[in-house]
Amino acid sequence: MKTFQINFLFRSLFALILIFGCAACNDLLEQTPPATGSNILPDDAINTAADLNQVLISAYDVLANTYNGGAQALPVLLSDNLVRPFNQNDYTSVWLRSTSIFNGNVSNIFRQYGIAILRSNTVIENLDRVQLSAAERNSIEAQARFIRALGHFDCMRSWAFSSGYTNDDSHPGIAIRSSSQIVNAPRSTVGEVYNFILADLAFAQANLSETPSVFATRWAALALEAEVRFQRQEYTEALAIADDILANAPYSLDTAVNRYQYPQVSPEAIFYIFSATRSDGSVDNRSGTFRTNYFGNGNPALRLQQEFYQKLTEVSGGETPRGLLYEELDQDGNISYITHMFDAEIFHIPVLSLTQMLLIRAESLAELNQNPGQAIDDINFIRQRAYGSVVADLEPGASANQIIQAARLERRMEFPFNGQRYYDLVRIGAQGENVIVRGAPWDCPGMILQFPATEQTDLFPLNISGGC
């Protein structure tokens, strides 16, 4: 009896071990996310060129949702173009130059740059997974590297002091992200980040198409480099690239002052965010944050400084194409200054434009003391377009300094809401001029934005908050 009981026990155990050890167990444990719907396992995600192209589109899509006014608002708020925002806590602390690690708006834009860069890196890392011709492969990689360069550049322009803050750009920049791996990255110097950006742009310029498109072109990569060189006060290089674009690129200067247009894109937009008409007839409106910030049914969150408004409207009593974009609003005795630039429901958003190349050329020429006639012509083209007459033209004998001041003023007035003014203030400060922005020096700590809390690691020190 006892023997039988023990036998039974062992046989039962053996049966159970068989059950546990069965090969099917592993299959039972393979519960992958449902194949239907929008979720795909990484192993199945990129099998064709079309799949890879969809990843590239995803990087553009981030840009489209970031350069919708959200990214631009932050440097505008740091500049002297606006008064304190109305009832907007996150924006107010940017304007007060005291952003903290918990500023939702600031963190979100920083994160968006990271996502655009991640998606670009995903494209680059998966090039070998699909069949592509060399040209296709280079074009896809070049677009990804353009987006990666743009992400790093615009992020660094607001979260680190401008090139020139230290002589050798050894001051803290941002993290360089060249792969999709989750690693704690150190804080690279501004110089290191610029080298990374320029290497990406060189590749992009060598491999992108010259044909205008809603996507990045060789001209876009060149225009971005012009911006980079100009921000670094490398005026010789900036001038050469701006000249090249103005002479050879298939774009023409717009006749309109407001270049946020629809359905046609401004003819001078070298790289822009495209608002598509969708297949279902609706419109992919990418201009939402511009409208939210500046339109607001006459009660916008972001409004102009009086001094700036007066500059915009001083010629011909404001009855000029430029002046008519602005209005003085009297609400129960509370005076504010608003713009109508973003009143349209839908518009494309120029990011890199020919007018900027014109102004880079004019200011670079003057900085280098070259060809003042060309510089004055460039300035005057813009003024005549803005005022509809020659009334505000620079005199033919204007000095280099007058040209520089005129170029800076025009840049401020041509691009009042995309951050150019802030980039100019810190560039000018970095090159040694005494720049005071709304009562605080250009290099006070809060003039750059604070990183989100989790960017901080032992290798990555934060910026100093406030102090302006």
Next chain:
Amino acid sequence: MIKLYSKALWVFFCSVGFSALTFGQSITGSVLDENSIPMPGVTVRIDGTTNGAATDLNGVYTITNAPVGLQNIVFTFIGYKSFTVSVNVPATGSVKADHKMELDAEALAEYVVVGYGVQRQREVTGSISKVDGKQITDIPAPSFEAALQGKAAGVQVTQGSGLAGSGSVVRVRGIASISAAGDPLYVIDGIPITQDYFLNGNRGAFNNNPLASINPNDIASIEILKDAAATGIYGSRGANGVILITTKTGSGTGWSFDLGTRHGISLPTARPDMLNSNELLQIYQEAWENDGNVGLAPLFGGITWDQARQTDTDWVDETIGVGFKQAYNFSAKYATKKFKLFSSIGYDDNGTYLLGNSYERTSVRANAEYEISKKVSITATTSLSSGINNRVDAAWSGGLGAAMSTALPYYPIFYGDTVFNSSGVATRLPGDYYDLGTNPVRQRELQDWKTRELRSISSLAVDIKPIKNMFVKVYGGLDLMSLKDERFIPQLLRNGDRTNVNNPNLIEIYPTLTNNWNTNATVTYLHDLTDKHKLTYLVGFEYQQSRSRSLNRVWREGDDQTADFGGYNNGLLLDYFDTFFDEDFLNDPENAERPRDTLPGFNVDGSNLQVFNFVSGFARVNYAYNDKYFAQASFRADGSSRFGENNRFGYFPSVSAGWVISEEDFLKGSEIISFMKIRAGWGITGNASIPNYQQYGEYQVRENGYNDETFRFLASPPNPNLQWETSNAIDISLETGFFNDRITTTLSFYNKSTTDVLLRITPQPSTGFENFWDNVGKIVNRGIEFQLTSTNMQRERFLWKTDFNIAYNYNEIVSIGDYSPDAISGGTNDTRVVVGAPVGTNFLVEFSHVDPETGRNVYLDINGNETMVWDPANRRAVGRVLPKAVGGITNTFDIGKWTIGLVMIYSFGSDIYDSSSKRQLGVVSEWNMRSEITDRWRQTGDNARYAQGSLLPENYGLDNAFNNNSTQFLDDGDYVRLRRLSVGYNFSKFSIGSMPFEGLNITVSAVNFLTFTNFDGLDPEIARDFEDATDRNMSPNITFLTPPQEMSFNLALNLRF
């Protein structure tokens, strides 16, 4: 699988032969139970020999070959008193010895349910607390787990808020998880149930409570397994404790019935004291002027100063009142020798003090056991319950939360006059709800919002005794759950403006179906090596799968309210069962060809299928020597679909031992120490509460991207190494009984070290990833528990008993890898993960005082220097949400037929962060403020509690009014609460006419009626709404407009017949 396995066993069993018995001179007789019914299976043995027999189905036994002469015959049966009788065995023939067995109440109470079995309390070598059903229904609570509060040492229960049906946060011996759910595993009648608190997310500031639909009246007992020796058999899911719930079964003889009713009222334990209209206008204007402005400050909600001065709405009054409760339970028990039945039907309408809010549960249950033969019995349990939560917005979502924040007292409830738009068209009529500012009454009255849950938990078990001492059990459990959140939002609520017809009536439904089943088979073998050496083996395997399908949002516009959610709920029951077994629907609900579930005219915004499974094998060996020394070893191997491919299986061993010292000669016969046992255990357990699919990483595809193109992107990275958390725990306990067990105590020490703690990490945002799961951290829990039960006084008509317990827990996060305190995503909480501090640490800037010169806030920087700038770089670990000690005292007095019960609970050593105060007592804003704000700085020299009023965050040193997180709003969280006082009268047997009754109890009780605390806010017992598991682990004791607990007064009747 069940079928195949059962067949195989049957074939095996059929091959077994049994030896035949031989007869000589014999002892025969019959044995009856306490109800005089023949009792099979009773062991009858000649004392001092191994010669004996068991009674047959008719209760008859025959012992053959009995020695001639006077013999002592011993009758034994588990749960009955053993009995010895002397008989004189003749040389030939037989002698008769009958006996009627008596129930042994003490012996019955000694048994506890353990994982996959029961054990005698005496033999248990792990830490297990038992709470019986009576204690659970004593305290009126919509959800049974609330009643565990203060009843078991080391079990911390923080009750949900005053919202109907809200769940408690239960922690067993501290908390060893951060991002993975820290709740214990709930097992009902053998099935680990669906216990996801986030099936409905945090909609309306309320997490669905998966335990609310279980009728507490159906519960026979709850065992809380606390240490690794007890939970080791649950392997990768045992680390945070296991709560075993056993439902009732039939007992006694024949039919018995129980009818219970309860009626009560609900009131808040505290009431917010908000400013009235004049007070708010005064501080707002004062702040406006302090900021250098002139004239009257612009008001919110399109209200003029004249209108504001004439309006004074008390929104707190408009959102709270008196809630009514009623509950009816009827149960029937039936028992014969072979068949036992328990069935019940219950209805519980649990209204709360929040106007419009109640939880209605209707439940039926049937549990049956049938002994097919001596060797085979079958047990089936099934329940069906319907929970309807009549929802209101709360906390940040509205309702009372709005009354405490953005519903300003100068907003009216209704428009008094017609409102015209700029074109002169009337958009609002007199009597329409005011809609230009927050109006919680409008929200509540216009919308119709219900969360409906239909749930069935069932099990079927076949117990087979193929040979002597061997018990085979084949078990299947099924937990089906349908959860639908339904909201009707009328056009007027969506638009406000009567002329706006752009947003017609809207029906929204968020349905989730969960089909969770398990099956296991166990073989238990009792192996008596000698009379003294006894072994018990258990081996088993288990498989569990859960499939849960949610539709993201099902919606249709244009219906009217009477359409019963567009017919969606027609055929509810049929749909319910159809749906669970319809694979097509679970896999692809939008395209499933199911007439009742085609959703006419409804839009479905996508769906989500969650599947997980566990495949497990386990074994346990128990050794007992001479009823004095006990040892146990257990082992479980768990494989789960949630683990990464590099860590498919986890292995979880445990060993433990117990020594009943009082059996030793030196203590035997002691008049003081009647029982003493020391036990110790070690084991490794895990926590596998990882969201599904996290190991795979994911690309997502979206349409209508840039240039109207489809796009795909890497949303989360794969982690093939993802695995369970591992807890390595030891427990040493001393159980003692004094004075014939009149006083019993248990003292336990434990140390639990948890490694590979699952963290949902927010990496550097520049990586482009929002978060990912990894096994990174290490947490230590150690503590002391003490439990005492004492019969303080026992007289003929007076009995006073005290149950006391207290547990101290030390909790420390030892490591979080290279990550910063901010890197663990914690939802909306204001706590952080700080190395060297406990889970859920208040990580705040230290507030010093209000500067008497300037009226500004003064903070302390990281070096302790004063600063007027709130800078997050100065945050420090300054508080803890986890109490150091919790416990309870229950005193029961039986005076004649009267019973008085007093339950007191306490919690010491925690802090409360009153997160709403940062707005109610901070920057003057679009929020109403609390009356304490009158103690604010007004002029130089004022020593005020709060800063000078200002509308500008920078005047408080802040960059944002919401970032005002400082110790200014951190409070002492200690409290002692009189949880329940009850007075009952028991009528013993009586008759009405010819109808006999067994008894009647009438009890009045008051719950939460008295609390001692230093907390300045509403209620010190806080489990707010949570965003996710991390939030739930880290944010109890954080209140953000959280409704206070309810106080209730109840009258209960219980009639037995």
